[in-house]
Amino acid sequence: MSFAMEPYLALLLIGFLPSEAWRWLGIVLGRGLDENSEIILWVRAVATALIAGVVARIVLIPPGALAGVPLSVRLVALGGGFLAFLFIRRSAFAGVLAGEALLIAGALAFGT
Amino acid sequence: MPEPAFATSGTAAGAFLHGTRVALTSVFAFVIVFTYIGYGALCHDYGFSVGWAMLSTVLQWAGPAQVILVTGLGPGALVLETAIAVSLSSVRLLPIVVALLPMVRRENSRPWQLVIPAHFMAVSVWVEAMRHAPTLPREHRIPFCNGVGLTLLTLGTVFTAVGYYMQAALPALFGAAAMFITPISFLVSTARNARxxxxxxxxxxxxxxxxxxxxxxxxxxxxxxxxxxxxxxxxxxxxxxxxxxxxxxxxxxxxxxxx
Known part of the structure; x- marks a missing residue:
């Protein structure tokens, strides 16, 4: 391993490029599209479903430290956060705070 | 609801500053700070330098992909597998850029002028852009998005360093809580925008x-x-x-x- 360079090269080649390429492709594909076209509606639906997919995936198959919190606690925290959002003036802030509070309380109560 | 605080007058610089204000008062200011303190601490755990950690936030600007890269780059790393995992975790960036561009672009925008605004695009910036950009005149929409994006990206980069140096002082549960803020914030902010x-x-x-x-x-x-x-x-x-x-x-x- 050549120490100084290797992590930066890795960042560029396997961190930056594979991720950034989607943004560049987005510029190319989004160029000719009309704001009110049917395809933009479809793309918005795909984007929303993908974001929801990321939510489900991180909660069900979590990376690193989150895997130490029991699945039931993660699910209750997600559901409870969403309910807090719905019932507290549709405030995203309320949802995030309630979800985090439930996660931390649950992890403390039921172990990590 | 987006308030029509910044109506039809004003300059591009005004629109940029408006974006900065929207970013700082958004739930995502909190989310990004929390996320990147966790990410900085993670980088410390895995033995990366603080400069590398900050640069990865500037260059990647995609939380889940950054976590995959850091945890995947150990000894005996599977380079191709990690690159594919990073890429697949960032697929959402494609439709969010495609969905946003026709809303913010001007007739005479050249593709290279969109590379920087597109780089700022992340779910956090997208959510605020989709909420607020339609209330602005078209020529101010890209400066506005840049204001939101640059503000959150700067917060993320600064707090990557803060988390890096705070690593030893953070409670054991912090890492888990920081990773959980991505799904909960994506869920409620997307639900808020779903009309x-x-x-x-x-x-x-x-x-x-x-x-x-x-x-x-x-x-x-x-x-x-x-x-x-x-x-x-x-x-x-x-x-x-x-x-x-x-x-x-x-x-x-x-x-x-x-x-």
Whole structure:
């Protein structure tokens, strides 16, 4: 391993490029599209479903430290956060705070 | 609701500053700070330098992909597998850029002028842009998005360093809590923006499909979640629109002639 360079090269080649390429492709594909076209509606639906997919995936198959919190606690925290959002003036802030509070309380109560 | 604080007057610099204000008062200011303190600490755990950690936030600007890179770059790392995992975790960046561009672009925008605004695009910036940009005149929309994006990216980069140096002082649960803030904030902010059936259905379908496809061991499960869930939601939207139109066109007298 050549120490100084290797992590930066890795960042560029396997961190930056594979991720950034989607943004560049987005510029190319989004160029000719009309704001009110049917395809933009479809793309918005795909984007929303993908974001929801990321939510489900991180909660069900979590990376690193989150895997130490029991699945039931993660699910209750997600559901409870969403309910807090719905019932507290549709405030995203309320949802995030309630979800985090439930996660931390649950992890403390039921172990990590 | 987006308030029409910044109406039809003003300059591009004003729109940029408006974006900065929106970013700083958004739930995502809190989310990004928390996320990147956790990320900085993670980088410290895995033995990366603080400069590398900050540069990875500037260059990647995609939380889940950054975590995959850091945890995947150990000794005996599988380079190609890690690159594919990073890429698949960032597929969402494609549709969010495509969905936003026609809303913010001007007639004479050249593709290279969009590279920087597109780089700022992340779910956090997208959510605020989709909320606020339609209330602004078109020529101010890109400066506004840049204001939101640069502000959150700067916060993320600074707090990557803060988390890096705070690593030893953070409670044991902090890492888990920081990783959980991504899904909970994505969920509630996307739900907040979902005003029509199209988006509500896409959100619900994505939540349901992702676990099914992941547990079934389907390759590229996130990609399929987006394509299948999004297409079903779109079809549902068309069906609803069709029903509303036919209900409108067939008034009470014509409906009485129906069989």
């Amino acid at each position: 029509i059936l199209l988006e509500k259905a896409a959100l619900a379908l994505g939540l349901l499909l992702a676990p099914v496809l992941a547990y079934a061991g389907v390759g590229f499960d996130l990609l399929w979640t987006g394509v299948i869930g999004g297409t079903l939601a779109y079809l549902l939207h068309r069906w609803q629109r069709h029903r509303q139109r036919s209900a409108k066109s067939s008034g009470p007298e014509s409906s009485s002639t129906m069989p």
